[in-house]
Amino acid sequence: MPDPDRIRDALLLHSASCIGKKYLQQLVSQLACLTGAERVLLSQRSGGPHRQLQVLFANDAAGGAPRQLPCNCLFDTRQPLLLGRGLRQCLPDASQQAWQSCLVWPLLDGDAHCLGHLALLDARPDFFAPELPALLQPFIERAGAELEQLQQREKQARRQHWQLLHSDILRQNAQGTPLDALLRTVVQQIELALPEWRCSILRLDSRGRLQPVAGPSLPSAYQQRLVGLAPGPMVGSCGAAVWHAKRVVAENLQLHPNWAPYRELAARFELGSCWSEPLIDSKGTVHGTFAVYHRTPSAPTPQAITILEDTARLLALLLENQTIHRQLDSRSQWYRAILQNAxxxxxxxxxxxxxxxxxxxxxxxxxxxxxxxxxxxxxxxxxxxxxxxxxxxxxxxxxxxxxxxxxxxxxxxxxxxxxxxxxxxxxxxxxxxxxxxxxxxxRKALQRILEQQATIDALTGLFNRPTLLTRLETQLQLAQVQHAPLSVLMLDLDHFKQINDRYGHHAGDLVLAALGDALEEVLRESDVAGRIGGEEFCLLLPGLGLHEALDLAERIIDDISELRIQSGHHILAITSSIGVACLQADDDSRTLLARADSALYAAKAAGRHRAVALSADPP
Incomplete structure (x- = not known):
């Protein structure tokens, strides 16, 4: 193997200008080339229920599906592992027993949690120099930071995807799209994003029996068996979820007691698990269930639970709205009869x-x-x-x-x-x-509620992302026609994840709601504020130049730092970072937002709890 110092210098030369995914790819490629190791791979934790790793980048053609890797044993350690012999004891896969030497680093996030691993494998014993782990540690630390950023962006993209789906469904509902079509759309969109999910919606009829209303990936013969199913405490997953008015998760249908009468049915239709979430409206009425099946036994991850809960809330709202419409139509028919006769x-x-x-x-x-x-x-x-x-x-x-x-x-x-x-x-x-x-x-009040639900973020009372982006286009065109200034603030709460982790998501929701109230108090009537995802907000300030916007941003930061939010027995204090950008001559909405976002990252990099302004695109 080449001299470790030469490997370090060559890595600096080839990877210094790379960021994000390109850095991770370049690191894997260069390590394979410079060290001569037979296999170099970078992996991350699988999103599934088991402690597996998923290969993101490798110097060979190995697939990225979750599999057993030698670094699985490092989930709970924060130190690199160097093995020169005896690697086969860690590798139950006989096809990989030719490997003798192994050098594995855990990739850690800012809180020292293991996100994945970087591994070098070779068939030659004692191949890797003992000093190599220490020399390459700075590259490994940066790889952990880049992987964390990559996962955060992917998580944000998934969150925005679901938010856009929910807003679009509510908008269609407000415009009068038939309910059955909306329910099918919800299921189809979820299955498109999560192909391993086989979704089903069951609705209670007037007799209190369950009726399938959507389930495109389930066999029609299986759905026929669900027609008229009576809820009960031990009736599968869906019947029990309706009966108890709470989630029922059957990870293995051949072992779960609720499925004892239906095990042969589940086996016949290749159903391994079923997670069922009741559809409960704002008045506590149960309308039915949203269920997810898998072909093999599976347990829901925290991300899956969030999707189950959010989808169930959306479906319950749609069903509650239809019930209200039916009551209004029935009342209208009654009034017409009175008009005709009296x-x-x-x-x-x-x-x-x-x-x-x-x-x-x-x-x-x-x-x-x-x-x-x-x-x-x-x-x-x-x-x-x-x-x-x-x-x-x-x-x-x-x-x-x-x-x-x-x-x-x-x-x-x-x-x-x-x-x-x-x-x-x-x-x-x-x-x-x-x-x-x-x-x-x-009827008009309900219509206004539906229109508001399609444009307003329910937690903060501010505009949601699609509505804010539409308002930005309008404000930008108006400012360009009138040759008037327009500033954009990108605001992010500092260390918000720590609040959720330490005090729970309810405390986080209280903080976001309090922030929404605080922003509405400080902004002018012409200003526009919206939540664009998680703890990130965007403010549109028509008529304000860069210096005025920066002054307002600093005042907002001071106001937020003075907030005290009570959650149970705890009093929470928060700080924020703000990026400021002002409209330039050739700006469109994308470049203006990108500059404000860059300013926000600059504020974070400078220590947070501050405002940073960018008047032009960064070099």
């Missing part, structure tokens, strides 16, 4: 807008007595109208009629949203307008 909500108005007749229900709706209404004109109950505009509208009403939404003002001054149907009739030889009014306040 003239409920009816009025007759002359062409000058004066009430000639009114039903009891209309009087109750508006809060007036019949005598009071018969002495009034229509413009007195339609806010924003004038005698002239009302008369013009009445004159334009034809015999075929029309239906439109309007607002009425009640006697006590409240505004009532109504759906109005109007038609011109002849009464005693004179044209009049027959009209009926239906209270649609609940």
């Amino acid at each position: 003239a409920d909500g009816l009025s007759i108005i002359d062409m000058n807008g004066r009430f000639l007749e009114a039903s009891d229900s209309l009087c109750q709706m508006l809060g007036y007595s019949l005598d009071e209404l018969l002495h009034m004109h229509l413009w007195q109950v339609v806010p924003g109208s004038t005698p002239q505009s009302i008369r013009q509208r009445l004159a334009a009403t034809g015999e075929d009629g029309e239906t439109f939404e309007s607002v009425n003002r009640t006697k006590d001054g409240a505004l009532l949203e109504v759906e109005v149907s109007a038609r011109r009739l002849m009464l005693d030889g004179q044209p009049v307008i027959w009209g009926s009014a239906r209270d649609i306040s609940q």
